[in-house]
Amino acid sequence: MxxxxxxxxxxxxxxxxxxxxxxxxxxxxxxxxxxxxxxxxxxxxxxxxxxxxKLSIDFLLGLPDEIMEGGGIGPALFNSFYVLIISLVISVPLGMAAGIYLSEFAPDNKFIGFLRVCVEGLASVPSIIFGLFGIVLFVEAFDVGLTIIGGAVSLAFLNLPVLTRVTEEAIRAVPQEMKHASFALGGTHLQTIRRVLIPVALNGIITGICLVAGRAFGESAVIILTAGVTTSGVMWDFNLLSPGETLAVHLWYVQSEAIVPDAVEIAEKSAAVLVFIVLMINLLFRIPLWLNARKTR
Missing domain, CATH: 1.20.5 (Single alpha-helices involved in coiled-coils or other helix-helix interfaces)
Known part of the structure; x- marks a missing residue:
């Protein structure tokens, strides 16, 4: 053999x-x-x-013109940042709090399961639905008209489901051993959340904030329905009850409704500014991730 x-x-x-x-x-x-x-x-x-x-300082800071060529995007650009900041100030704390509650405190029952399904459903609802909700709330119920505050709060409602789900999943992805080690060292639940869970889950949370910030900056349907398609005509208008046309809405208006001779050129420059700023927003939100990665090495 x-x-x-x-x-x-x-x-x-x-x-x-x-x-x-x-x-x-x-x-x-x-x-x-x-x-x-x-x-x-x-x-x-x-x-x-x-x-x-084709960009210039006069275009970025100038006032738009309805008839003559050479108008700028100053008020619309300012409103874009103003509405974005207000919406994030409202939605980020609420979304993080809701996500932490669902991951750490909510009981495991049918009602919480149904609530998660509702949050996931709202995260995929078209933005125009939140615009219609904003009309009912601010234009009809509160009778404040098309305003910056109406657009900002409606955008915050749009961002809330996404931030809630992202925060919950990021917290749940933290290894349980780290949580148990914090408890074993005498840490309270609040201390564990603040000093262990959130720092470890920070990458996922900031990624979610980055996504909703870029989406909110380029959103047009919600703004058209709740903040309008005009500005107050003032460059630095902090009045929350002023009309709140943003850069994305201005781009849509120039492409579809404007009668100015240089509408195509304005649209091209506005699109370039919009894309560039969205890229910069993503880069800006990456900085905390890099700093956090260096601390955890």
Whole structure:
């Protein structure tokens, strides 16, 4: 009887087949990923290349004009930041608090399960629904008209479900060993949340805030219905009851309703500014992630 074990031809062919499938799948993933990245870079380059070279300080800080060419986007750009900041000030604390409650304090029963389903459903509801809710609340019930505060609060309602779910999932992703170790060292539940859970889950939470901030800055449907398509005509208008046209709304208006001769050029420059600022918002929110990563090393 010959020493050793004879090789199985069926096992060898199975291994070679699995290796071929793995290589094909890896190649497919690389191809799709590279094509997607090229498409995104090409789209960004197309938008920025058309508008960025034409930008000027007069355009960024100037007042819009309904008839004559050469108008700017100053008030609309200011309103975009103003509405964004107000909406984040409202939605971030409430969304984080709701997410922490659902992950740490809420009982595991059918009502909480139904509540989670409702939050997930609201996170996928079209933004125009929140705009209609804003009309009912601010225009009809409170009778304040189309205002900055109406648009900001409606955007906060739009962001709340997303922030709640992101916070809950980020807190739940923290290893239970870290939580138990904090309790074993004598930490209270509040101290554990503040000093262990939130710092570890900070990457996921800030990523969620970054997503809703970019979405809110480029949102138009909610603003059109709750803040209007005009500005007060003042560059730095902090009055919460003033009309609140934002840059995204101004871009839509110029493309669809405006009669100025240079409407196409204004739209190209406004689109470039909008995309550039959204990119900068994403970069700005990455800074805390980098700082947090350096602290945890």
């Amino acid at each position: 010959a020493a050793g074990v004879q090789s199985n031809p069926f096992a060898s062919s199975r291994k070679s087949g699995n290796r071929l499938k793995n290589n094909l799948f890896t190649g497919l993933v690389w191809t799709v990923g590279i094509c997607t990245i090229i498409f995104i870079i090409g789209l960004l380059f197309l938008i920025l290349e058309k508008g960025m070279p």
